[in-house]
Amino acid sequence: MANQLVMYEEELEQIRLVCEVLHRDSNAKAVLVIDKNGQAISEAGEVENLDVTSLSSLTAGNVAATGGIANLLAEKEFAGQFHEGERTNVHISIVAGRVILLVLFDERSSLGLVRLRVRRAAGELTKILEALVKKSEAGARNSVLAEITDDDIDNLFND
Amino acid sequence: MSFINYSSREINCKIVYYGPGLCGKTTNLQYIYNKTNPDAKGKMISLATETERTLFFDFLPLSLGEIRGFKTRFHLYTVPGQVFYDASRKLILKGVDGVVFVADSQIERMEANIESLDNLRTNLAEQGYDLDKIPYVVQYNKRDLSNASPIAELEEVLNPTKVANFEAVATIGTGVFDTLKAVAKLVLTELKRGG
Numbered sequence: 001m002a003n004q005l006v007m008y009e010e011e012l013e014q015i016r017l018v019c020e021v022l023h024r025d026s027n028a029k030a031v032l033v034i035d036k037n038g039q040a041i042s043e044a045g046e047v048e049n050l051d052v053t054s055l056s057s058l059t060a061g062n063v064a065a066t067g068g069i070a071n072l073l074a075e076k077e078f079a080g081q082f083h084e085g086e087r088t089n090v091h092i093s094i095v096a097g098r099v100i101l102l103v104l105f106d107e108r109s110s111l112g113l114v115r116l117r118v119r120r121a122a123g124e125l126t127k128i129l130e131a132l133v134k135k136s137e138a139g140a141r142n143s144v145l146a147e148i149t150d151d152d153i154d155n156l157f158n159d
Numbered sequence: 160m161s162f163i164n165y166s167s168r169e170i171n172c173k174i175v176y177y178g179p180g181l182c183g184k185t186t187n188l189q190y191i192y193n194k195t196n197p198d199a200k201g202k203m204i205s206l207a208t209e210t211e212r213t214l215f216f217d218f219l220p221l222s223l224g225e226i227r228g229f230k231t232r233f234h235l236y237t238v239p240g241q242v243f244y245d246a247s248r249k250l251i252l253k254g255v256d257g258v259v260f261v262a263d264s265q266i267e268r269m270e271a272n273i274e275s276l277d278n279l280r281t282n283l284a285e286q287g288y289d290l291d292k293i294p295y296v297v298q299y300n301k302r303d304l305s306n307a308s309p310i311a312e313l314e315e316v317l318n319p320t321k322v323a324n325f326e327a328v329a330t331i332g333t334g335v336f337d338t339l340k341a342v343a344k345l346v347l348t349e350l351k352r353g354g
Binding site: 004005006007008009012013035036037038039041051053054057058061064065067068072144145146147148150152153154155156157 | 160161162163164165166167170171173201202204206215216218220223224225226227229231234246247249250251253254340343344347348350351353
C-alpha cells in the first residue's frame with residue numbers, strides 16, 4: 001500500500017480553486033478531478049444533477065482501458081480523450097500520470113478553448129500534486145490511521 | 160490504493176471480487192446492493208454484455224460507518240470472469256486494497272477455480288502485489304447445489320495458505336455480508352498497520 005493517496009485540506013482547496021478557474025475560463029458545464037483509481041477528488045460547476053461517484057468510477061475505467069490499448073500499441077499513454085455528444089461533450093486528460101481531469105462542456109464552449117485552458121490547469125495541478133506527494137510521504141507516519149484500534153474496527157461491524 | 164481525505168474526513172478503499180465465470184461475483188454485489196440502506200450506497204453500475212455477462216466490471220460504492228470521525232467508504236468491483244477478458248481483469252486490480260476470491264463449489268468447476276486463482280496470483284504480481292500479503296478472503300459459493308464439492312476438498316486445493324473462508328449461497332445472501340465484513344476488516348487493519 002505504498003502508493004496510498006493522502007489529501008489534505010490545503011491542497012484540496014488549491015485543487016478546488018484550479019477547478020473553479022478552469023470551469024469559468026473554459027465556459028464548461030462542470031470540471032472534475034478524479035484519482036486514477038476512480039475516486040472523485042474535487043469538482044466545480046453544475047454538479048448537482050451529476051452522479052459524481054459513478055462518473056468518476058466509469059471515467060477511471062475508461063482511462064484504464066484506453067491505457068491498456070496504448071500499451072498494446074506500444075504507446076506510453078493517450079494523454080487526452082474527447083467524446084462528442086448531442087448536448088454534452090467530454091474532455092478527459094491525465095495529469096501528472098496520477099489524476100484525471102474531466103471537463104464537461106456544451107455549445108457555450110468549444111474543444112479548442114477547453115484544450116487550451118486544460119493545458120494551463122494541468123500545469124498547476126501537477127505542481128500541487130507534486131507538493132502533495134512530498135507532504136504525504138513526510139507525514140505518513142503521523143497518520144490518523146495509526147491511532148485506530150482493533151476495537152474501533154470491530155465496532156464498525158457490530159450491528 | 161486507499162485514498163485518505165483529511166479534508167472531507169474520508170477513508171476510501173477498493174475491494175475486488177475475483178473468480179471464474181459464472182461463480183457469482185456479480186450476484187454478491189447485487190445482494191449487497193439490494194440489502195443496503197439507500198443512505199449507505201451509491202448506484203450500482205454493471206458494464207455487461209447483452210446476455211448479462213460482465214464485460215468490464217460491476218461497481219458498487221458503499222459506506223460502512225465512521226471510525227474516529229472518518230467515514231469509511233468501500234468501492235466494490237467485480238472482474239469479468241471469462242478467460243478471454245484477462246486484459247480487463249488486470250486493469251481492475253490496479254490500486255486494489257483487498258480481494259475476495261469467489262469459488263464455484265460445483266465439482267465440474269474445480270479446474271476453472273484453479274485456473275482463475277492462478278490468474279489472480281499472476282495478475283496481482285504484475286501490479287506488484289503478493290496474494291499472500293494483501294487482505295484476502297475466500298468464499299465458497301453455491302453451497303446449496305447437490306454437486307458441490309466438500310469444503311475440505313476445496314480448502315485443500317484453493318486455500319493452501321488458510322485465509323478466512325466463507326460458505327455462501329449468494330442468490331439468497333447466505334455468507335455474502337460475512338465475506339464482505341471479513342475483507343473490509345482486513346483492509347482497515349492493514350491500513351492501520353501500514354498507515
